[in-house]
Amino acid sequence: MPDAADGLPLVLLTNPIHPEAVERLEAHARVVVAPDTGFDTLRRLAADADGLIVRAQLPDDILDHAPGLRGLVRHGVGLDFVPLAAATARSIPVANLPGSNTRAVAEYVCAALLDLRRGLGRLDRSLRETGWLPAKTQANDRAEIGGSTLGILGLGEIGHAVARIATAGFGMRVLGTSRSPRTCDGLVEPVPIETLFEQSDAVVIACPLTPETRGLVGAGLIGRMRRDAVLINVARGPIVEAEPLADALEAGRIGGAALDVFAMQPLPAGHRLYACPNLLLTPHVAGTTATSLRTMGLGAADLMLAVLRGERPATVVNPEIYTA
Ligand SMILES: NC(=O)C1=CN([C@@H]2O[C@H](COP(=O)(O)OP(=O)(O)OC[C@H]3O[C@@H](n4cnc5c(N)ncnc54)[C@H](OP(=O)(O)O)[C@@H]3O)[C@@H](O)[C@H]2O)C=CC1
Numbered sequence: 001m002p003d004a005a006d007g008l009p010l011v012l013l014t015n016p017i018h019p020e021a022v023e024r025l026e027a028h029a030r031v032v033v034a035p036d037t038g039f040d041t042l043r044r045l046a047a048d049a050d051g052l053i054v055r056a057q058l059p060d061d062i063l064d065h066a067p068g069l070r071g072l073v074r075h076g077v078g079l080d081f082v083p084l085a086a087a088t089a090r091s092i093p094v095a096n097l098p099g100s101n102t103r104a105v106a107e108y109v110c111a112a113l114l115d116l117r118r119g120l121g122r123l124d125r126s127l128r129e130t131g132w133l134p135a136k137t138q139a140n141d142r143a144e145i146g147g148s149t150l151g152i153l154g155l156g157e158i159g160h161a162v163a164r165i166a167t168a169g170f171g172m173r174v175l176g177t178s179r180s181p182r183t184c185d186g187l188v189e190p191v192p193i194e195t196l197f198e199q200s201d202a203v204v205i206a207c208p209l210t211p212e213t214r215g216l217v218g219a220g221l222i223g224r225m226r227r228d229a230v231l232i233n234v235a236r237g238p239i240v241e242a243e244p245l246a247d248a249l250e251a252g253r254i255g256g257a258a259l260d261v262f263a264m265q266p267l268p269a270g271h272r273l274y275a276c277p278n279l280l281l282t283p284h285v286a287g288t289t290a291t292s293l294r295t296m297g298l299g300a301a302d303l304m305l306a307v308l309r310g311e312r313p314a315t316v317v318n319p320e321i322y323t324a
């Protein structure tokens with residue numbers, strides 16, 4: 001592995017990662033954790049970096065500030081956090097960790113679906129704040145999940161995992177829309193996106209953020225949802241337009257929603273979404289469990305060490321740099 005001035009290459013982490021992963025990296029590299037993820041901080045620290053492990057959005061021009069960078073590794077799946085085209089133009093390998101947090105996200109989807117349907121959080125707050133009210137005023141008037149219809153937009157790792165649990169665990173009918181025709185081993189009925197929104201009791205967004213998916217779920221599709229249907233977004237905030245969603249929730253035109261991701265993260269204080277009824281908000285944690293953090297950390301460390309040894313990382317997403 002080529003040496004930096006003090007004998008070891010420098011790996012910059014945008015955020016802390018699992019301690020075992022840091023230990024693995026430190027056997028071969030110096031590790032620096034950014035004190036914050038402000039773009040100026042990341043640009044400044046990138047100046048000396050040989051490798052960058054990414055858990056936060058990077059500025060588009062980060063590579064202009066990282067003359068010695070030899071590889072970018074995404075601690076997770078979504079590639080919208082990294083300037084992929086710029087890295088490819090500079091022949092810098094980019095790798096990610098497909099499947100590393102799939103189960104965590106699928107379990108989150110189930111938790112959100114159950115809470116939106118059964119209202120455990122709401123009932124807990126009511127019991128503590130108001131006391132024990134007559135059962136009929138507290139009863140959940142929503143249908144059971146079993147036998148209802150789930151719609152999944154994006155039938156990749158997460159979509160497939162959710163479909164498996166929904167069919168085997170809940171006995172749901174599952175509809176799906178994806179870029180390539182997919183049935184997830186026959187578990188999913190492929191349908192056009194309009195049908196997905198019209199016929200589903202719950203819609204899960206599980207596709208990447210791309211130019212095609214940005215703003216895809218707007219007033220048109222939200223307006224097609226059934227009155228008691230719920231929307232769960234675990235993918236990326238900009239795929240779902242916040243204003244028409246807030247309008248629909250406030251007017252009671254849909255049954256509820258759960259959002260783990262937002263166009264602006266952190267979701268700014270005072271944002272309209274905080275006041276919407278029947279809305280569960282979580283701070284981009286669907287893919288984060290003790291299990292997935294260890295898997296992602298060790299996976300990212302191994303990919304980075306491969307890059308620093310001059311090897312092609314196993315999950316490189318811009319393989320064309322090796323053939324050009
Ligand atoms: N909230 C969180 O903590 C997490 C969020 N995520 C987000 O979830 C996304 C999906 O993750 P994952 O399932 O692991 O990724 P995958 O790449 O396995 O799956 C994404 C799927 O979306 C499909 N897709 C792409 N474009 C469209 C489109 N325009 N319309 C419909 N489907 C489309 C892809 O189709 P095709 O197969 O044809 O390419 C693919 O099947 C990630 O990109 C990331 O942004 C991921 C992990 C954690």
Ligand SMILES: O=C(O)C(=O)CO
Pocket residue numbers: 075076077078079101284287
């Ligand atoms: O893996 C991803 O894309 C995530 O969003 C995890 O935080």
